[in-house]
Amino acid sequence: ETGVTQSxxxxxxxxxxxxxxxxxxxxxxxxxxWYQQALGQGxxxxxxxxxxxxxxxxxxxxxFSGLQFPNYSSELNVNALELDDSALYLCASxxxxxxxxxxxxxxxxxxxxxx
Amino acid sequence: GESVGLHLPTLSVQEGxxxxxNCAYSNSASDYFIxxxxxxxxxxxxxxxxxxxxDKRQGQRVTVLLNKTVKHLSLQIAATQPxxxxxxxxxxNIRNSGNTPLVFGKGTRLSVIA
Numbered sequence: 001e002t003g004v005t006q007s008x009x010x011x012x013x014x015x016x017x018x019x020x021x022x023x024x025x026x027x028x029x030x031x032x033x034w035y036q037q038a039l040g041q042g043x044x045x046x047x048x049x050x051x052x053x054x055x056x057x058x059x060x061x062x063x064f065s066g067l068q069f070p071n072y073s074s075e076l077n078v079n080a081l082e083l084d085d086s087a088l089y090l091c092a093s094x095x096x097x098x099x100x101x102x103x104x105x106x107x108x109x110x111x112x113x114x115x
Numbered sequence: 116g117e118s119v120g121l122h123l124p125t126l127s128v129q130e131g132x133x134x135x136x137n138c139a140y141s142n143s144a145s146d147y148f149i150x151x152x153x154x155x156x157x158x159x160x161x162x163x164x165x166x167x168x169x170d171k172r173q174g175q176r177v178t179v180l181l182n183k184t185v186k187h188l189s190l191q192i193a194a195t196q197p198x199x200x201x202x203x204x205x206x207x208n209i210r211n212s213g214n215t216p217l218v219f220g221k222g223t224r225l226s227v228i229a
Contacts (some may be wrong), residue, residue, distance in 0.1 A: 002158070033216065039122060042204050042219030043159065056214050090158050097214045103149065104217065106158030 004093050011033035012113045013081050021076040021110045025093030032074040035090040043090055049074055050097050086114045123202060125224040134192040136223045139204035145207035150179060150190045154201045161196045
């Protein structure tokens with residue numbers, strides 16, 4: 001167990017809807033990164049949050065947004081859902097950003113299906 | 116549990132044999148590399164890492180080899196066990212220049228035959 005918890009574990013939405021995914025980081029970790037993993041693919045970086053600010057973003061449109069709270073937990077919000085957004089969304093916490101940290105600790109993911 | 120990948124390259128190995136999983140990384144500027152293991156229905160789990168100033172690093176039953184000349188990384192698992200069955204990803208990033216994210220490869224499914 002990594003100590004990173006994500007909710008919900010599974011959810012189904014329809015095109016055009018909005019979704020919020022939640023992540024509680026491992027105790028003491030101040031950085032949260034979100035990844036999207038499509039079936040049969042490796043995880044793709046969405047963005048990272050450090051000290052409640054976005055600290056790096058991958059090639060995802062603005063309808064993917066996030067928040068980090070003072071307790072370092074985080075949310076991923078996706079607006080105007082599209083069929084291609086169906087994927088496993090992974091949250092990873094770490095102590096420090098990519099530039100100065102060791103391993104990422106991943107949660108078990110939220111499986112989103114868009115119909 | 117759910118499958119993490121249906122059309123990945125697959126390596127089938129007899130229990131007790133050694134496994135070698137290969138990865139060609141993309142960025143010649145990358146200076147840090149990690150191998151992750153992902154079991155069905157779970158998130159990726161850290162196995163071992165290596166920095167670009169090394170060409171070999173050993174852990175418990177695992178060894179990572181790095182060949183920067185051809186941008187190749189391999190993971191060797193000794194005495195493969197059924198519990199090693201999973202999808203394995205290599206990941207890379209640049210530590211010495213800014214905050215670049217971990218970039219994951221496509222993964223290889225390891226199937227251990229008992």
